[in-house]
Amino acid sequence: MTQPFGRVIDGKAVAAELRRDVARDVAELVASGCQPGLAVILMGIDPASQVYVRNKAKQTREVGMASFEHRLPATARQTELLSLVQQLNNDPAVHGILVQLPLPGHIDERIVLRAIDPAKDVDGFHPLNAGLLAGGGGGLVPCTPLGSMILLRSVRPGLRGAHAVVLGRSNIVGKPIAQLLLAADCTVTVAHSKTERLPDICRQADFLIAAIGRPEMIQGDWIKAGAIVIDVGINRVPTVDGKTRLVGDVAFEDARQRAFAITPVPGGVGPMTIACLLRNTLQAARSQSGGSILSSAGKSLP
Numbered sequence: 001m002t003q004p005f006g007r008v009i010d011g012k013a014v015a016a017e018l019r020r021d022v023a024r025d026v027a028e029l030v031a032s033g034c035q036p037g038l039a040v041i042l043m044g045i046d047p048a049s050q051v052y053v054r055n056k057a058k059q060t061r062e063v064g065m066a067s068f069e070h071r072l073p074a075t076a077r078q079t080e081l082l083s084l085v086q087q088l089n090n091d092p093a094v095h096g097i098l099v100q101l102p103l104p105g106h107i108d109e110r111i112v113l114r115a116i117d118p119a120k121d122v123d124g125f126h127p128l129n130a131g132l133l134a135g136g137g138g139g140l141v142p143c144t145p146l147g148s149m150i151l152l153r154s155v156r157p158g159l160r161g162a163h164a165v166v167l168g169r170s171n172i173v174g175k176p177i178a179q180l181l182l183a184a185d186c187t188v189t190v191a192h193s194k195t196e197r198l199p200d201i202c203r204q205a206d207f208l209i210a211a212i213g214r215p216e217m218i219q220g221d222w223i224k225a226g227a228i229v230i231d232v233g234i235n236r237v238p239t240v241d242g243k244t245r246l247v248g249d250v251a252f253e254d255a256r257q258r259a260f261a262i263t264p265v266p267g268g269v270g271p272m273t274i275a276c277l278l279r280n281t282l283q284a285a286r287s288q289s290g291g292s293i294l295s296s297a298g299k300s301l302p
């Protein structure tokens with residue numbers, strides 16, 4: 001018998017399945033003479049970024065894509081970074097470009113993200129892709145929001161009419177997730193650090209998407225009975241024995257008691273982010289080896 005509450009959503013397994021699908025399609029594309037390629041630019045030595053880049057390069061090769069890594073010192077000038085982006089924009093072997101965030105303080109992130117060819121913008125951060133998402137689809141969708149939607153749909157295929165509460169309003173996660181939920185006919189509330197009576201708003205959520213970056217801030221009694229909780233937070237916190245461990249934005253064990261289903265950290269949204277990056281690279285390679293970036297316009301969002 002399946003349990004009515006406390007189901008843990010296995011992001012690792014769903015991500016592995018998605019990567020298998022991507023690998024199969026990559027093989028097909030390679031057979032037709034195009035190997036998808038993903039280039040990552042890492043500037044400086046942010047620890048979270050290091051983990052991500054390591055996992056990503058390995059998985060890129062595992063699905064049969066070419067992986068290109070470019071490292072710049074934290075002190076490199078913005079013009080140097082921009083000319084590298086330009087070089088990758090013009091490189092036909094590169095179908096996807098990812099500039100690791102955060103960037104050092106002397107770099108204007110907005111200028112850099114706007115310099116990436118929107119057709120190669122596999123993070124989906126370019127304003128053209130953000131605009132296409134707001135307009136209902138057709139561009140490249142940010143990976144973490146895409147992965148969160150796939151996990152949500154893995155336990156609740158029909159999302160229509162449900163009240164989704166998104167905690168966080170970043171351009172990278174909160175806003176694009178809100179757009180995807182709206183496109184799926186949810187009623188969407190976007191809450192953030194200045195929101196008043198946050199626990200009460202959370203208690204109204206059929207779907208609670210936590211993307212605020214505060215370790216275990218969301219308490220068990222903020223969760224509506226039977227809600228689905230997607231925890232996007234990846235926070236490294238110290239343990240008693242002097243090591244560190246990863247926790248989400250949600251107090252997992254307490255929330256699990258009340259939720260219908262919940263994503264763990266690690267092993268939830270994180271692995272989906274990388275799998276979706278590969279999916280986006282495949283999509284980008286396809287449109288560059290044939291159609292335009294708008295060729296999938298009208299195609300339904302996840």
Ligand SMILES: Nc1nc(=O)c2c([nH]1)NC[C@@H]1CN(c3ccc(C(=O)N[C@@H](CCC(=O)O)C(=O)O)cc3)C=[N+]21
Pocket residue numbers: 048049051052055098099100101102123143234246265266267268269270271272273274
């Ligand atoms: N342009 C850009 N795009 C990004 O998508 C991006 C970025 N910059 N900068 C850094 C953050 C961080 N990020 C992670 C993705 C997956 C895991 C992941 O797979 N985490 C594993 C655990 C890994 C571990 O054990 O440390 C998990 O949650 O199960 C972690 C972190 C993407 N980021």
